[in-house]
Amino acid sequence: MVWSMALRDCKVVILCGGQGTRLKEETEFRPKPMVEVGGRPLLWHIMKIHAHQGCDQFVLALGFKGHVIRDFFLNYRRQTADLTIRYGHGDRADTVRLHTPSDIAGWQVTLAETGELTNTGGRIFRLRDYLRDGTFLMTYGDGVADVDLEALLAHHRASGRLATVTGLQAQSRFGVLETDGQGGVERFREKPLLDSWISGGFFVLEPQVLEYLSEDCVFEQEPLRRLAEEGQLSVHQHSGFWKSIDTYREYLEINRMWDSGDRPWALWET
Numbered sequence: 001m002v003w004s005m006a007l008r009d010c011k012v013v014i015l016c017g018g019q020g021t022r023l024k025e026e027t028e029f030r031p032k033p034m035v036e037v038g039g040r041p042l043l044w045h046i047m048k049i050h051a052h053q054g055c056d057q058f059v060l061a062l063g064f065k066g067h068v069i070r071d072f073f074l075n076y077r078r079q080t081a082d083l084t085i086r087y088g089h090g091d092r093a094d095t096v097r098l099h100t101p102s103d104i105a106g107w108q109v110t111l112a113e114t115g116e117l118t119n120t121g122g123r124i125f126r127l128r129d130y131l132r133d134g135t136f137l138m139t140y141g142d143g144v145a146d147v148d149l150e151a152l153l154a155h156h157r158a159s160g161r162l163a164t165v166t167g168l169q170a171q172s173r174f175g176v177l178e179t180d181g182q183g184g185v186e187r188f189r190e191k192p193l194l195d196s197w198i199s200g201g202f203f204v205l206e207p208q209v210l211e212y213l214s215e216d217c218v219f220e221q222e223p224l225r226r227l228a229e230e231g232q233l234s235v236h237q238h239s240g241f242w243k244s245i246d247t248y249r250e251y252l253e254i255n256r257m258w259d260s261g262d263r264p265w266a267l268w269e270t
Helices: 021-027 042-052 066-074 076-080 120-125 149-159 207-212 222-229 248-260
Strands: 011-015 057-062 083-086 095-098 108-113 136-140 143-145 163-171 176-179 185-189 193-199 203-205 233-237 242-244
Touching: 011 042, 011 120, 021 248, 042 057, 042 143, 057 066, 066 076, 066 108, 076 095, 149 163, 149 203, 149 233, 163 222, 207 222, 222 233, 242 248
Parallel strands: 011 057, 011 136, 057 108, 163 233
Antiparallel strands: 083 095, 136 203, 143 242, 163 193, 163 203, 176 185
8 A cells, every 4th residue: 555655744742651550561661562462562563553554663761671662662673573593603792693684674763861760741742853853753662553543644734633542432431321311221331332532542743733742741741731722632533443451351351362363453454
């Protein structure tokens, strides 16, 4: 598929610095974006979603155990490719021949340290030197979706606003009872969709949004509130697949999905 040049020109910011405390079974020795799904880090899946649609310039905001992500990308080819090692004699150096083409060929990955305990808005603010040259995408290192990035960007351009968020229809955490007012139940609905919408991440942002940020602000609080109040925040409604991996139960669930072949976020496989 041929993607628009406008989409290809957008850098992708991924926030990778959180501690993932609710997933401590998997995050004791690695950051949450490096938790594996189907044998590859969750971060790799998020990047593949973007790269498949033409966005292959990534800026990763590192924090908690950021060295794990650095090591992954610095050694990616040698860790994933078939290779032949010829060991040298005496003072002759060993040589390594890589046989398998890289599945991330052409990607540009900027690894930027943004502080171990920095809040989300502060992380984006600290990336400002990489983001002043045009519209950029932003998402979190713990969620996957089959979001259509070209449609998302088109909606953002048409809105004329500084920021666009992908919106998801909220689902009730509980079954809903509709009663007759006399102690009887007329209808039971198991975890229905609600009328409200929630943020699914996957933002499009203009460089001017950086002016709403500070060294340690929480992006989802004051900056988004101000953008909304000033009429500078639009929402692109997404009715497809979306999943955040925030708990061990969700980690097990998404791996069961992968193993069963139920992988709606794996757009690169279609």
